[in-house]
């Protein structure tokens with residue numbers, strides 16, 4: 001099972017959210033929404049903290065605070081050829097935050113009832129994806145890097161790779 005934390009309150013070692021140059025927007029109802037699986041309405045865009053600096057900006061992500069789970073795995077895709085599509089699956093229990101670290105791409109989220117397309121093009125913004133959401137990634141710009149923070153280690157048995165199987169698991173005609 002994904003480790004979805006209820007408490008997203010501040011971490012004692014984190015910078016003061018009111019300090020100059022710090023900005024983060026985690027929706028007030030984030031924790032409540034992540035408990036709900038399999039609905040695209042509960043997948044939220046999250047603005048991450050930004051430390052602005054003339055030497056270059058800095059963003060950080062803390063498990064249990066900016067993402068509502070302990071981060072068990074990080075992976076990233078890169079050197080994606082033009083026109084390629086990735087994803088094309090859903091996860092039974094895995095929760096993820098997907099960030100365009102460089103360049104841009106689209107994340108298409110489906111739950112069998114609705115479809116939402118998100119364009120990611122900022123390294124301080126991510127889309128939080130709950131378990132039981134079908135996702136497809138496309139429209140990759142040249143040189144883009146897609147980083148994913150995940151609530152669990154890799155486990156092939158957690159995947160739905162067939163859309164009809166996924167729909168049936170959602171209680172819909174496959």
Ligand code: TYD
Nearest residue numbers: 073074075077085086087088089153154155
């Ligand atoms: P997949 O999750 O299908 O990639 P994407 O959703 O980005 O298109 O994974 C592609 C391959 O990589 C597949 O053979 C499984 C392997 N893989 C791992 O071994 N570990 C991982 O953490 C991930 C995400 C994938």
